[in-house]
Amino acid sequence: MNETVLVTGATGTTGSALVELLLEHDVAVRAMVRSDAAAARFAGTAVTPVVADLDDPAAVASALAGVDRAYLVTPSSERAQVQQERFAELAAEAGVAHLVKLSQLAADEGSPVRFLRYHAAVERRIRELGIAATFLRPNLFLQGMLAMAGPIREGRLFAPIGDARVSAVDVRDIAAVAAAVLTGTGHEGATYTITGPAAYTHAEIAAVLGEATGRPVTFVDVPPAAFAEQLRGVLPDWQVEGLLEDYAHYARGEAAAVLPTVRDVTGREPRTAAEFARDHKAAFTPG
Numbered sequence: 001m002n003e004t005v006l007v008t009g010a011t012g013t014t015g016s017a018l019v020e021l022l023l024e025h026d027v028a029v030r031a032m033v034r035s036d037a038a039a040a041r042f043a044g045t046a047v048t049p050v051v052a053d054l055d056d057p058a059a060v061a062s063a064l065a066g067v068d069r070a071y072l073v074t075p076s077s078e079r080a081q082v083q084q085e086r087f088a089e090l091a092a093e094a095g096v097a098h099l100v101k102l103s104q105l106a107a108d109e110g111s112p113v114r115f116l117r118y119h120a121a122v123e124r125r126i127r128e129l130g131i132a133a134t135f136l137r138p139n140l141f142l143q144g145m146l147a148m149a150g151p152i153r154e155g156r157l158f159a160p161i162g163d164a165r166v167s168a169v170d171v172r173d174i175a176a177v178a179a180a181v182l183t184g185t186g187h188e189g190a191t192y193t194i195t196g197p198a199a200y201t202h203a204e205i206a207a208v209l210g211e212a213t214g215r216p217v218t219f220v221d222v223p224p225a226a227f228a229e230q231l232r233g234v235l236p237d238w239q240v241e242g243l244l245e246d247y248a249h250y251a252r253g254e255a256a257a258v259l260p261t262v263r264d265v266t267g268r269e270p271r272t273a274a275e276f277a278r279d280h281k282a283a284f285t286p287g
């Protein structure tokens with residue numbers, strides 16, 4: 001019988017890309033979503049949607065019934081650690097054979113970055129549970145540029161990062177690693193740090209966005225406080241503070257290593273920032 005793979009965050013950045021890729025494999029794909037309206041997006045596909053909120057343990061337990069492998073992702077909110085640890089506990093109770101958790105590059109319980117601390121704590125809890133698991137630790141998502149598409153369309157890319165290099169990665173390559181792990185063997189117990197094929201400055205990312213759209217984009221190194229000001233009101237304060245910590249970590253040059261994980265796990269080279277920019281040029285081009 002085909003294995004059943006549950007994808008949490010199936011409407012999100014990595015989860016939606018993963019669902020697409022899993023459909024190319026001989027597995028039953030179950031997509032966890034939060035509403036009937038979100039479930040409707042899978043009508044007419046081979047995906048079976050299941051409605052469950054991570055804060056509703058009974059619904060999550062039902063979503064996990066009969067699942068062989070699961071992909072776990074939540075947004076980085078104040079509740080992420082609790083939500084993820086409980087999901088892992090319910091997965092272990094449900095007899096899930098393999099849990100794939102989306103973590104983050106340099107996850108560490110002693111990190112000054114709150115996101116890296118909670119990811120490491122969840123990884124530790126999953127190890128304690130004894131469930132077979134794989135931890136995916138990607139670097140900065142290139143797709144994060146889409147959240148800044150407004151200023152980029154006006155020719156500016158703002159970030160508090162100076163000339164530090166970051167081996168930012170295309171989410172499609174993270175999803176490809178996740179799909180390979182969820183449909184393959186031999187990945188249990190592994191921790192995969194996932195990077196793009198090169199480490200870029202934000203000035204270089206701005207340049208490739210400009211080349212793709214045919215309009216110059218200039219990188220502007222903003223002070224952290226000004227960056228935070230732009231985000232307040234858009235994101236909860238906890239997340240704004242977390243993003244500042246994240247960018248300080250990038251600015252210290254701690255996310256510049258380039259690793260061969262995408263090639264090693266999927267057999268394909270990761271996409272470059274220029275490929276990302278070309279594939280998303282419509283979003284960065286003024287209407």
Ligand SMILES: NC(=O)c1ccc[n+]([C@@H]2O[C@H](COP(=O)([O-])OP(=O)(O)OC[C@H]3O[C@@H](n4cnc5c(N)ncnc54)[C@H](OP(=O)(O)O)[C@@H]3O)[C@@H](O)[C@H]2O)c1
Pocket residue numbers: 008009010011012013014015033034035038052053054055073074075076102103104105115138139140141142144
């Ligand atoms: N952004 C980066 O550069 C970066 C880099 C490395 C690691 N990461 C890690 O990536 C993770 C975020 O991944 P992502 O970008 O794929 O996530 P995302 O796009 O923010 O998607 C989050 C998903 O979780 C769902 N969700 C939110 N709250 C839920 C709840 N209470 N119950 C059930 N589902 C819920 C959302 O559903 P709705 O559609 O209903 O809201 C959505 O499908 C974070 O852990 C972050 O640390 C990010």
